[in-house]
Amino acid sequence: MEYILNPWPWYVSGPLIAIVMFALLYLDKTFGMSSNLRTLCSMSGAGKKVEFFKFDWRAQRWNLVVVLGAIVGGFIGHHLLSNPTDINLNQQTIKDLNQLGFENIGLSLLPPELFSWENVFSVKGLLILIIGGFLVGFGTRYAGGCTSGHAITGLSSLQLPSLIAVIGFFIGGLVMIHLIFPLIF
Structure with a gap:
């Protein structure tokens, strides 16, 4: 279980990304999150008022799986696969962040001063x-x-x-x- 909690090495995650990209290129599909927002706006009827949203959103439904995967993957990654250790930051970075008013630097990916x-x-x-x-x-x-x-x-x-x-x-x-x-x- 310890191996699962550590970040995946490049030789696992890199080829997985490459396989996905080859599949998308083969299927003549493009990947990107911003196109999902356009699809969602079009699905909700924005095309009746704005020309940019007038397109066949049904052809982009497959791309909405990316959004679902990002949400589910983020949840699983945070709640099941995270290794709660301090973040090892450069001392100069810690000093700079302290001067900007940040406290408890390196204890959280989402500092409360921002989030x-x-x-x-x-x-x-x-x-x-x-x-x-x-x-x-x-x-x-x-x-x-x-x-x-x-x-x-x-x-x-x-x-x-x-x-x-x-x-x-x-x-x-x-x-x-x-x-x-x-x-x-």
Whole structure:
């Protein structure tokens, strides 16, 4: 049982991802989470008001299994396969997070300074959710897909726009964590 609680090694998880990608390429399907949101909106009738949601959502029903798998897999991973150990962080990272007001660093993947209900429902928390949600939605639509779609499907099928998008995601992440995040906290 101890082996199950440790992260899967690259030589197990990597080939599993590759097998899934080969199957999707063979079946002429694409993988990505943002397309599921479009499918759900179309299913709920958004196509009556917005042209973007007018498409045959029934052809994308298979992709909704990805959402279900992410939810069920996350639940199983957290509740049944997690090994509750402290997270080994660099001392400089701990020092930087302490200066930003974080306590108990490395004890949880979801620090309460960000993820407690009290912080989420504060004015600052709601603004972060609304602005961040808008930027993610706009960016996903503008880039023609989300991080998982571009980084997994797009790169595995050697698409140049996906390479450019993934480079943009990394640059955006670096700008966020080094320039914007310290201003928010």
